[in-house]
Each structure stands twice: as structure tokens, then as C-alpha cells.
Amino acid sequence: MEVTLSVKRFDPDSDQHSSYNQDYVVEMEESATVLDGLIKVREEVDGTLALRCSCRSAICGSCAMRVNGQARLACNTKLVDIVDSGKVVVEPAGNMEVVKDLVVDFSPFWDKVRDVKPWLDPEGPDPDPDQEYLASNEAMLDLAGVMACIMCGACVSDCTVLEVDPNFLGPAALAKAYRFVADPRDSDDEPRLSDLNEYGGMWDCTRCMQCVEVCPKGVDPMGRIMSLRDKAMATGYTSTYGARHSMAFTNGVRQEGRVDELSLPVLSKGVFNIVEQIKMIPLGIRAQLAGKRPPILPHKNPGQENVRRIFNRLDKHDNSPDRLEIPTAIIGLASPVVLTFVAIIAFLILQFYWNSESVSGLKPDAYQSGSVEPFTRFSYFHNCFWFYCDPETSGSELVVNSNAEAER
Amino acid sequence: MIDHDVLVIGAGLAGMRAALAASESGVDVAVISKVHPVRSHSNAAQGGINAALTDRGDPWEDHAFDTIKGSDYLADQNAVEVMCSEAGREVIAMEHMGVIFSRDDEGRLGTRAFGGQRQARTFFVADFTGQALLHVLYEQVLKVGVRTYEEWFVLSLIVEEGQCRGAIVMEIRTGDIHVIRAKAVILATGGLGRVFEPSTNALICTGDGMALAYREGVSLMDMEMVQYHPTTLKSNGALMSEGARGEGAYLINSDGERFMERYAPNMMELASRDVVSRSEQTEILEGRGVDGCVFLDCRHLGEKVINEKLSQISDLARDFANVDMSKQPVPIRPGMHYQMGGIKTDVDGCTSMRGLYAAGETACVSVHGGNRLGANSLLDTLVFGRRSGEHAANFARGVVERALNDGLIDRENRGIQAMMDRAGEGELFGSIRLDMGRTMNERLAVFRDDEGMRDAVSKLTELRNRFDSVAVTDKGKTFNTNLLFTLELGFMLDCAEAIALSGLERKESRGAHFRTDMPERDDKNWLKHILVSRGADGPIIENTPVIITQWEPQERKY
Ligand SMILES: Cc1cc2nc3c(=O)[nH]c(=O)nc-3n(C[C@H](O)[C@H](O)[C@H](O)COP(=O)(O)OP(=O)(O)OC[C@H]3O[C@@H](n4cnc5c(N)ncnc54)[C@H](O)[C@@H]3O)c2cc1C
């Protein structure tokens, strides 16, 4: 099989300080991988091509790069599977600075891993050197899913948040953090969760699923981040924007069968967070001018009873403590101090919020396995909600879906 | 110049375990590795790690006996006793550090069966035990704050008046050369698989440590003992873990016969690796193979076992052999896998040079002798990694720092510059490596003879001449992998020489060293180790007796 490998190259030692594409035509066997192709180039055609690789079997994590625009391990990507009119485009991994050709600078990656204090921190006196800690195989198997992470950085390469905010810890480091929070042998989780609750931590993920999509080891970093959020909320870290947003969202859907967009941002920012409320004013004004202001009183949905039934079902499976739920309509009244602000601002902003979301995140399959934790449930509803609101899909489909979910 | 008390070269299991132990002893430790620590080859170990937990009805002496029998009585029994008696605590220490071993119903550690052993005593983490151990050790290294030099390449050792004083290294990212001065140096650079083509080993397994020591006149031992793993894929040499046979897979020939019945009627497919590999090769040579392969048959295990316990190898079979393991047998053949030999050390990692230690696959204690049991290597790296770390730390405390020769960096720079300056038209390193690998795989494989090994020695001389004019085509400084591979090829040629010379020297068949011209084991003359080192006038070959404590050599039957 003849393949053209179009490789994005960059040589920091040359005078020319920009990258360029170079095509290599190689003759490869059917079973050959992208890495086999690159090694052939390096050993037989052009010795100056730089890349990292070692194990050739998807275990050392060296060879993540973008192949045809998506992060993959070169060593477990077969050429036949991706070749497009005889050509495969190979570029360095994204969101990291290029050192040379396909080699990128991993130092920020490792720094972030180090930031989550990635080591077991057991409680109590030193254990008996002849006795292991007792732990269920089940708990260990759950951890095995995260421990399968080979630190390849494919997820980091394609994370949409890291693209705009390099401060974000990112999927790999957060998955690593989850591994310790979920380890029954690790001591108190609170300090870990408290750190991860900061700016750049677990709440900065936008649930774009990109990391889940590209991870070659099925680690499901986003799922781990959602589990961290669950744990954080269960531990009482409920006052971040993210935590409040998720609670407001869930409560809104539970009560009205849909989101009340008027109270959502107010509740997310914090009812008493006057500074943030004021900051929303310009946004609100723009929304009002654009005719995008949501209704003052929340709409009720025709399928509302079904939605509520789902919540009730799920509650039976859910062991997390009950949360205080205040009807959304009362929010404004309950806080007379900010009532005036809230009323005006909320009026204005919500239409804008309306426009800024899309339905594309609807991937309920990802939530079908394992126990249904509150946050995971929230994500599910969040996605279903947009699905429901899309004029092209009908509400009844959602109800069918949701009923199936409730039966499960 | 950079200064440390203990410098560990290599960040696989052996290196990081050594660094941790040394650091716990309270000295200043640094680890240097040519790849990031978690990229080290220890990752590849799928199967598991052996340990006899005496309090659970598996006396460590049984494990020791299995190991010694497996080694064809070439292992030093005092070393095996140390390894097996400390195994349980070592595995539990790793569990305490955070490794998530598979559990039994009571939440205690669970085991699986492995070849050459009468007990199921292999502890495992799904099918990525090595990775699980390696990542946890890296976590611990971060926790205690050991300095790590990631992607730094060791070019040579600094030896003054017979004592190792540090190393000269290259920072791969910048191409800068540095001197690292240390009171004790531990080599933990792993195996040399790439000397053979194909091999199950990663591309970084180029025997650097063995060659670095060999060049300084330090003795290598048991170098003729190269393990061929019985189940590797034809297409790319990838390993199909012994876990498959541990779970009950059969080996069959072209007639569909379970041929191991004829070679090892008791242990069958789980006889020791040298025995199984030889049986397979015999079947192939006698015409009962297909296309140079016999078959690994998992069909009777059922889809559930295959999906749950052997998922990684079933993926490999699908991707690289186009075979669905639950429906068809997979064509496999013996492939180069492990080097039993290495830098000769005692049970504390001390080599024949003061201040220089070795541990892991690069060392030879010798606990594996003529043949290593599956899942004993990870154990070797941890037990002897820890012991060498502790000993080196103690040793370092007594060493008085002294000024080093100024010209060290210049000398190294000149050597590299000479390679870089060679005209670009010379031969590329790739073709020399391939010729070396193929020669070794032909002449020093499962079956050997005098003529073949002599031929290998002369070919290697020829290859070395070609190497002297090899062209480094990349003239840049930043991340110059072309230069690195060329340097590694130099190391590999030294290792190949040591293997071939030791092979020629051993005039009997034992363990992995099977000579068709001398098929019998000869305890009277050859119950001894072969040592090879490089002197001023070329290689020097010596012998040293095997240490026997409680197990007298017997005939080996499985
Ligand atoms: C496919 C496969 C499966 C295996 N399965 C098992 C198993 O199930 N059970 C078992 O017990 N054993 C198994 N083994 C064997 C075992 O994995 C290895 O023997 C063991 O991991 C070696 O560990 P190490 O610490 O000695 O070296 P490695 O892990 O190879 O580490 C070597 C280190 O040295 C560094 N290094 C090398 N040269 C230089 C240099 N010039 N400069 C700087 N740094 C350098 C490298 O960067 C690396 O960090 C398997 C081996 C293979 C190939």
C-alpha cells in the first residue's frame, strides 16, 4: 500500500521560524500503523524527522499526535483505517508548544499532574508490612479504569477549554486527581476536593466530550471530572458557580419540567453576589434589545409529570443526602435585598444565555453505564433539555427516552 | 557541574525503587532517564509479579526452588533466596504505596498462574501490572521530591582511579552536554532487546547500561542467556502475554495437536519458557508449523474470559494478525524477549567497580540463570533496586568528593562532533541496526551452534567497521534523535559482541543457551558463570562458580 505521509515540521535550529508540511511517500504493509510509517521515514528516508515513540503497543504514552486533525496514538492507528485518497496528515499534539517536528513540550502537562498531589496519602500509623490494605475488588476495578491512563496527553491536545484557558488543570490531571479521591485507601478527600474546587479546577470543564472521544485507553476523563463534582457537592462544596449552576438547573427541571432561565444565572452567580449580578447588567441589556429576554414567570412543560417521575425514580437509587430545594419562583421574593437588582438583570440577560448554548452536546449513551450520580444526572438532563427545546426534535421523544431511563 | 550523592541512571522500576530507597536513607538523590520515567519499558509487563506469601500457605522456598529449577541451576542460590524471601513484603509495600492489585472476595490480594511454577503466586493489575507499578513509583518519587532529569541521555561514566564518580550526559532538548558528579552511581537502564530483530522490547531497550559498564572494564555475566518468549506475533514481534496460557490456552501445531504433551507432559503449556520455545521451534523445523509459526488456541476459553481477562492480547491479535481469538487460533512463534545476563552484581547491587551499582534487567545478580520465570523480572527490579539504593546511599556517605578532570565535556563533545561532521552520504544507522538484529536473531536464537556463532562474531566486526563511518544526517542541536539512535547503535554493538562471545564460550546446552552441536547439559565442566569484560587489548573472558546453597542440581523435567 502506498501512502503519502504529510508531516507538519518545525526546526527550531533553522533560520526559518515557521512550520511547513513535508510529504513522504512510503510503501507500507496492510497491517502497518502511522508510527510504522513515521519510523520508516526516520530510518530510511529522512533521519532529521523528530518524534517520540518507544513501546509500539499503546502503553508508554509517547506517541500522541494529531492524525488527520484528531489526537491519536500513532502506534495504534492503522494506516488503512484512516488513509484518505492515499494521504494521511500528521501534526504535533495540540495545546502544547512544539519543540521540534512532532515533539511537543510536556512540562506544563507534568506540572499540572504534580499540582494535584498525585500520590496516595493514607491515614493513620504505618501499616503492617505483611498485610495489605483490605479493599473490594469492585473499588479496585473502578480505579483500574483510571489507572489505565498512560499520560499520553491526547485528551489535553484536544481539550477545548485548554485551547482558551491554559490555566485549566485539564482532563489528564483531573482524572489522576479522581483516582486518589476515589481510592478507599486514601485519607480525607476534603483537602483534595477543596484544591480542585479552585479556579482552573473541576468546574472549568465545559463537558465537550472531546477528551472522552480521543482517549486511547477508555479512561473517560470527563466522566471522572463529573464524579469529582459529585463528590465535591456531596462533601458540601456547594458554593462555587459550577455547583450552584448545576443545582439551580436540576431544581428548575425538577419543578417546571424545564429550565427557568430567569433564575438560573442569578442562582449560579449567587443571589447575594451583588458584584457579579451587576456585571451581568450589560449582557442583560443586550439580550433585551435583541428580543431574547426569557419570560418572567417560568413556563411549565407538558411532559412535566414524566420528568418528575424520573427524578423520583432516580432519588430511590440515590444515597446522597437530600438537598434543600426552594421553588424557583420564590427565589426573587426570598431575597428582598437584591430583589430589585435581580428582577431587572435577570430580565435582560437570560435571552442571551438562551442563544449561547447549542444542542450538540447530546450524547446520552455516555451516561448509560454505572450508577446514576446526581451530577451525571444533571448533565443528562442538561443535554436532554436542549434536545427537547430544539424545534427539530419533538418533546415526546424525550419523554420516551426519559421513561426508558427511569425504568432502568 | 551538577552534584548529587547518588545518581540513578534509568527510571524504570529498578531505578525508581532504588532512588526511593536511597532517598529514604537520607542522602541527596537524582534520577536521570532518556525518556520521561512513566515512558520506561517496565510499562510493558502485562502478566504480573511473583511473590510467595508464606503466611498464606506458599512457603518462599517453593518459589525459590521453582526459580532455580527454571534457571537450569545456573542461578546463584543465595541471591534467589534473598529475592524470594523478600518478595512478599516488596509486593505489599507496593500495595501500600497505592498499587491497585486485583483482589479476592475478601478484599485481599488475588493471584493468577504463570509458567514454570507449581503455585498460582503471580500478583497482577488487570493486564497492565508493569504500568500500574511504574506509575505508582513515579508518584512516590514525586512525593519525596527526588530530582528527576527527564529526557537526559547518559553518554559515558566518569571513572577515576578505578572508582565511578558520575556520568557525562546530554540534555536531549537542547543538545547541551553536562557533567553530573556523584558519590555513587546506580545503573538501572533496562534490557537490550533491540540488539535482536524482531524483539518484544520497546525501541528504547538498547542495552546502554551494559555497554557503558562494559566499556569501562566492568564484568558482564551470563550474557549468552537470551530468553525467547514462546508467544510472539509474527507480523511485528508483539508479545502475547503468558497470561493467556495461565488462563488455559493451548499450543497446537498444524495437525491441531497439543504438541507440548510430547515435550512436557506434566506442565504442558506452562513449562518454563526455554522449554516451550524450543518445543515450538522443533515443531516448526520438523514441518508441523505453518509459515514459520505454530498456534495459540484460546477458542475453548470462551468469549467472556477472552474479553475480561485477555482483552489486550485479543486486541493485538485482531489488529496485527487479523484474527478473532474466540474463533480462530493465533499464529505465534518464539521471539526475543529478555536478557538474563547483564552487569555482574552481588545481592546489594555492587559491581566489580567501586561506586558503581546496577539493578534490574541491566544487572545480573544472578537470579534468573539460564532462564527467567515469567513475572520474576518485576520482582528482581524491585527487590534489588531497593537493596542497591540502600547500599549506594550508605556507600555515598563515606565518599569524599573530589575535583574532576576538566577536560571531560570537551572529550565528549569532540567525539560527538566527529560523528556529526561525517559527510552526509554515509550509511544510515537503520540499515546497520537491521543487519545486526537479523544476524543475532538467526545465529543466537533458540538453537545455536559453533559455526553460527562464529559467523555472528565476524559479522559483528564487519558491522562495527560500517558503524565507524555512519552518517548523522541531522546536524541540529535540538532534540536530535538521529544522533541518539546512532549513539545507541554503538551501545548495542558492544552488547551484541558480549552475547556472541559468551555464547561461543559455553560449550554445553543449558537454559536458553541450546547448542545443537552440544545438546547436553554438562554440570561437571559448566556449572559456572561466564564473565566478559573489555580490556585494553579487547574482550576478556573469565569464569566464576555458581553459588549452591540448598538445592543440588538435578535433571530438569516439566
Ligand atoms: C512485552 C514485555 C512484557 C513483560 N512482562 C513481564 C511480566 O509480566 N512480568 C515480569 O516480571 N517481567 C516482565 N517483563 C520484563 C520486565 O518488564 C523488564 O525486565 C523490567 O521491567 C525491566 O525494568 P528496569 O527497571 O530494569 O528497566 P526499564 O523499565 O527498561 O527502564 C530503563 C530505564 O533506563 C533509562 N535509560 C536507558 N538508557 C539510558 C541512557 N543512556 N541514559 C539515560 N537513561 C537511560 C530508560 O529511560 C528507562 O527509564 C516483560 C518485558 C516485556 C518486553
Ligand code: SF4
Ligand atoms: S470534556 Fe472537559 S476536560 Fe474534556 S475536553 Fe471537554 S472541556 Fe476538556
Ligand code: SF4
Ligand atoms: S486520559 Fe486518556 S488521553 Fe488523557 S492522558 Fe490518559 S490515556 Fe491519554
Ligand code: FES
Ligand atoms: S509508542 Fe508507546 S504509546 Fe505509542
